[in-house]
Amino acid sequence: MEETMMNLPTQNNGDHSKEVIDEEDAKAASKIWDYVFGFTDMALIKCAIDLGIPDLIEKNGGSISLSELSSSLSCSTPHLYRIMRYLVHKNIFNQKKTSQNNLFYSQTPLSRRLLSNGKNSMVPLLLLETSPTMLAPWLALSKRVLQENGSAFDAVHGEDVWSFSAENLEHSRLINDAMACDARIVIPRVIEECPDLFKGVCSVVDVGGGDGTTLSMLVKGFSWIKGINFDLPHVIDANLVACQGVEHVSGDMFKLVPKADVAIIKWVLHDWGDEECIKILKNCKEAIPKDKGKVIILEGVLEEETNDKLESARMMLDMVMMAHTTNGKERTLKEWNYVIMEAGFSRINVTRIHAVQSVIEAFP
Ligand SMILES: C[S@@+](CC[C@H](N)C(=O)[O-])C[C@H]1O[C@@H](n2cnc3c(N)ncnc32)[C@H](O)[C@@H]1O
Known part of the structure; x- marks a missing residue:
């Protein structure tokens, strides 16, 4: 009223x-x-992925009727109709009605990103973020704020995300797949937009490199480099795919980083607080030659005023860090400059690329 x-x-x-x-x-x-009802969007996207709806549309030549879809899935047509009506309402799929009132669904640029093997597939990232393990800490976020050394993830799971992953290898696989998915999106941007990044570089160590996707793409893009993919033992021992030119090495970046001309570190430092970042960066600096070495940091750089459409993703990522790590955060340029200089580097160079992350080069 x-x-x-x-x-x-x-x-x-x-x-x-x-x-x-x-x-x-x-x-x-x-x-x-x-x-x-904000959770509805995420839940319905997960539902579409779990049912394999985008893949079924693609397999059917790009368009599928409601009855074909429900018989492929052997599921209740009225339920499926309501799910598709919602997803069409959200512009995830297109819908056409024939003169006989039959409904046909087709892809949009958004649903193509939900294909399991699509070029820009975001499926592994969605599956990680919608896993019960990653969703639960969101409901404990206020604890993180109210307790001095609190962590929403620890409050729910009793340990930090990396210890949890070492004990729960299925969760570790979800993380690795999600990170590999992000690497497939950002690394082509790095290769295309920073062609001189690895000029004169013979060897690269990827610190916290996950399953090695980043390095495998870099050694293909810059064929003259040899790579060392460095991560915790439970990641490296998980039957990683062999890639020519990439050696998998296990260890702890807080103790020692393997030597190379260049250390690259993607989406690792944002998992940690300033003191931890300074320690990791000091170890990276020890690993590279003083005269011609550099550390390449692939991370988001928050901006106060920007029209960049990806800034909202960076802001959300900052909240993800609060929910899923103990002291992790997204940083502004000033905050990146602080941790890099505190680690003993003399200068930095930042290149914005068409991605959530920027390329930050730190020179000894
Ligand atoms: C968010 S993931 C990023 C993975 C990868 N760099 C990427 O972006 O595709 C963080 C990585 O840091 C690794 N990590 C965490 N603690 C580590 C440590 N103490 N030493 C080496 N790696 C570590 C994790 O196992 C994980 O693979």
Whole structure:
């Protein structure tokens, strides 16, 4: 009742501010439902992936009828219809109705990113972020804020994400697959937009390199480099795919980083607080030659004022770090400069690329 009245022209023609407040309030009354049921979008995307709907549409030549879809899935048509109606409403799929009232679904640029083997597939990242292990800490975020040394992940799982992964190899595999998925998105941007990054470089160590996807792509893009993929033992011992030109080495980056001309470190430092970052960066500096070495950091750089459409992803990632790590965070340029200089580097060079991450070169 109240909301209907708010949409009516105001009785008080002279009071413009009241009209604005009424309009804002009316917007809020509908917007608030996005937050009340905010989880629906993520859950429905996961549902579409779990059912393999984007893959089925692709296998069917790019378009599929509701009845074909429900018979392929051997599932209830009314339920499937409602799921597809929601996903069409959210512009995830396109829908066409024939003159006989048959419904056909086809892909959009968004649903193509939900293909299991698509070029820009985000499926492994979605599966990690929608796993019960990663969702649970979000509900304990306030504990993280209220306790001085609290961690939402620890509060729920009793240990940090890396110890948890060492004991739960299925979760470790989810993380590795998600990171490999991100590498497939960002590394082609690095290769294309920074062609001189590895000029004159013979060897590269990828610190916290996960399953080695980053290095395997870099040694293909820059064929003259040899790579060392360095990560914790439970990651390296997990039957990693062999790649010519890449050696897998296990160890602890807080103790020692294997020697190479260049150390690259992607989406690792944002998992840690400043003191830990300084320690890791000092070990990276020890690993490279003083005269011609450098550390390449692939991380987001937060900006206060920007029109970059990916800034929202960086802001969300900062909250992800709060939920999933103990002291991790996304950093501004000033904050990156601080940890890099504290680790003893003399200068940095930042290159923005078309990705969530930037390329930060740190020179001894
Ligand atoms: C967020 S993942 C990033 C993986 C990869 N760099 C990428 O972005 O594709 C962080 C990586 O750091 C590794 N890591 C955590 N603690 C480590 C340590 N003490 N020594 C070496 N690696 C570590 C994890 O096992 C994990 O593979």
